[in-house]
Amino acid sequence: MHTRSTSRRPSPHRARLSRTRATARLLAPLLTAAALLVTACSAGGTTTSKGTVNAALATLPRPTPSALAPYYSQRPHWRSCGVSGFQCTTVKAPLDYAEPGAGDVRLAVARKKATGRGKPLGSLLVNPGGPGGSAIDYLQQYAGVGYPANVRARYDMAAVDPRGVARSEPVQCLDGRRMDAYTQTDLTPDDGKERDALVAADKKFTESCGAHSARLLRHVSTVEAARDMDIVRAALGDRKLNYVGASYGTFLGATYAGLFPERVGRMVLDGAMDPTLDARRLNLDQTAGFEAAFQAFAKDCVRHADCPLGGRGTTPAQVGDHLRSFFRKLDAHPIPAGDADGRKVGEALATTGVIAAMYDEGSWAQLRGALNSAMKENDGAGLLTLSDSYYERDASGRYSNLMSANTAVNCVDLPPAFNHPEQVRKALPQFRKASPVFGEGLAWASLNCAYWPVKATGEPHRITAEGAAPIVVVGTTRDPATPYRWAQSLAHQLSSGRLLTYAGDGHTAYGRGSACIDSAINTYLLRGTPPAGGKRCS
Incomplete structure (x- = not known):
C-alpha cells in the first residue's frame, strides 16, 4: 500500500467521504506523520522527561520586531470570491523569519463576515489539518456554511492556506500520471527487488519536489506557519487569535500558543497531536490507532448481512485475516476498476481505500459495499473511489497538492522515522504487533523522509504556553489517526489545557453528531466558558 500520509492527515471535516473530514497529520507516506518545526538551524534545547523544549519555540517578545513591522501593518484589499458571501485577499509574510528582507511568501486568506446580530466576537480562524x-x-x-448558526452569527469565519499549501505558493512534486504510479507503489515488499523499487519511488518523489519547489522546501515548517498566522491575525484586525484546529491543525494551533501565549483567544484543538513524540513513535501509535478503528469496523461489519469478511460469530481477528488474505491476492493480481486511465486496484490502492474509511464510521457501509464488489465481483471501482478521495485525485487525473505539502512539512518538522530500509526491516515485528492488518505497509511508508533533500529543522518538544487563556483539547477514544492518549498528553502539557473527551469512533469530535461535544465547544466559543477539565461525552 502506498498511503503517503496518515496522522497528519485526514482532518475532521476534510474528506469525510460523507462530507469533509479533518486531516490528521498524514504520517509517513500514508503516514507522513505528525509534528514539528522550525526553520534555520536545528537549535538545541533542554531535554526533559516529556521531550525537548526547543529553543526555537521560546515565547516570542510582545513588541513586534522592527524588521517585521511592514508585515504586521498590512491592510489587505478584500474582494468577493468563490461562493457567495466569501471574501478573499492575500497577505505577505517573510520567506525566512531570520532574514525578513530575503523575500516573501504570499498567503491566501478568506473570510465570511458574521451573519447575525449581537456583539461581534472578531474572527474565528479554522484549519482542517493535514x-x-x-x-x-x-x-x-x-x-463557513456548516458551523452552528449562532457561531457564524458572531464571528467572521476565516481561513488561511498555510505556506506551501493550495493557494499559498503550493509545493509541487509529481504530476498526475507519475502520482498515479507513486500511489500504486508496493509498500509490502517481498524481496530485495521490490524493496529497491520502493526506495526508488521515494527518491523520485523527493527529487521532483526538490526540482520544482527548491525555494520553499526549507521554509514550510509548522513554526513558520504559526508565525504566519499571527501576521494574518493582525491583518484581520484581531487583538487575539480565536481558532479551531483539527488533527494536524491542533499542532499548528498549539505551536502558535507556545510562540504567542498572550495572544491566544478562544482556542479549540480537536483530534490532538502530541508534540513530544518522534516520528517513529508517532507512526507506531497511529498504526495502533488504525488497528483499533479496524477492530471496531470488524465488530460492526459481521452484524450486517452484506459483510464480505465474515458473518455472525466471526471474530475481529478472523475478519483481519480475511482482509489480509484478500490484500495478498490483490498484490499478485490487481483487479479492474473501470478507470478511464486504466488503473487497476492492487494491494496499495485497496489498503488506502480501507484506511480512508477508518476516519469516519459513517463510511463503513460504503466500505462494505466496496469490498463486496471487489471480493465477489472482481470490481475495484468502490475501493478506487475511496482511495482517490484520500489522495484528493479528481476524475481528470489531477491531484491537489495535499500529498506534496504533507510530505514537505512532515519532513522538515521532524527527523525521519527511518533512515534506511534495514531499519524498517528490523522494526517490522513491532509494527505488525501494533496492527496485524496495516502494520507492515505503514512501517515501510515511514521511510519516505529518509531521502528528503532538506534536513529537518524541528525536533520533539513540549509546549506549555504559559500565560495562555484556557485552551480546549478534544480527544476521541477510538480515533484512528490521532490516538486519544495524544490529546491527554497535549492537555497535560499546556498550562491552561482543558481535556474534553468523546467516547466513540472516528477522527475528531466537533460537528460529528455528539450534542454534548458540540454544546461544550459552542458555549466556549460564544461565552468564553471552557468545559470543566475531564468532561466526558458519548
Missing part, C-alpha cells in the same frame, strides 16, 4: 489540507476549501465547503 499538513496540506486547504483551510480555504474547508471554510468555503464546510465551516
